[in-house]
Amino acid sequence: MSRFARVQRTTKESDVLVELEIDGSGSGSIDTGVPFFDHMLSQLSKHGLLDLTVLTKGDLEIDAHHTVEDTSLAVGQALREALGDKAGLRRYGDALVPLDEALTQVAVDLSGRPYLVHTEPDLVELIGSYDTTLPRHIFESLVAEARITLHVNVITGRNAHHVVESQFKAVARALRDAVVVDPRVVGIPSTKGSL
Numbered sequence: 001m002s003r004f005a006r007v008q009r010t011t012k013e014s015d016v017l018v019e020l021e022i023d024g025s026g027s028g029s030i031d032t033g034v035p036f037f038d039h040m041l042s043q044l045s046k047h048g049l050l051d052l053t054v055l056t057k058g059d060l061e062i063d064a065h066h067t068v069e070d071t072s073l074a075v076g077q078a079l080r081e082a083l084g085d086k087a088g089l090r091r092y093g094d095a096l097v098p099l100d101e102a103l104t105q106v107a108v109d110l111s112g113r114p115y116l117v118h119t120e121p122d123l124v125e126l127i128g129s130y131d132t133t134l135p136r137h138i139f140e141s142l143v144a145e146a147r148i149t150l151h152v153n154v155i156t157g158r159n160a161h162h163v164v165e166s167q168f169k170a171v172a173r174a175l176r177d178a179v180v181v182d183p184r185v186v187g188i189p190s191t192k193g194s195l
Contacts, residue, residue, distance in 0.1 A: 024051030076145030093177030102157030
């Protein structure tokens with residue numbers, strides 16, 4: 001059974017196409033027009049073993065906010081749709097990922113309930129032209145549409161690039177564990193009978 005979703009999201013601010021294969025090899029083809037964001041989505045794909053295609057045309061003449069937000073919403077929706085009813089899944093995943101001086105801890109629950117807890121140190125405002133306030137909003141948007149609970153805790157870090165990248169790698173690794181089909185899980189992994 002293929003766990004695949006294709007999402008097209010079009011607004012006056014952006015046009016987004018996302019294709020997501022849960023049981024992939026980590027192959028990514030990402031083009032949002034925001035190079036650092038492309039780099040982060042590539043980390044999500046590679047370390048989550050997700051085959052991810054993203055093509056976004058956004059109003060970058062304004063700034064990157066709408067492009068990043070709408071893309072993240074579409075990725076979250078694709079994740080939710082590809083997971084289906086979540087029968088047989090592990091449901092939970094966690095990761096502790098270092099990147100040089102940065103260390104990030106992530107826990108995820110494919111709960112059906114969108115909730116984000118996000119902590120990171122104060123960072124310089126920009127990585128090149130990339131606004132370092134965007135990662136929290138990226139995860140808020142992803143969580144809202146994926147309907148998952150996500151805790152992202154940067155334990156330590158100084159270099160903004162390392163701090164942000166360690167978050168995406170840790171989220172990828174936690175998701176990679178949570179989406180695994182566990183042969184010991186019968187049906188939906190919840191006493192409620194649905195997620």
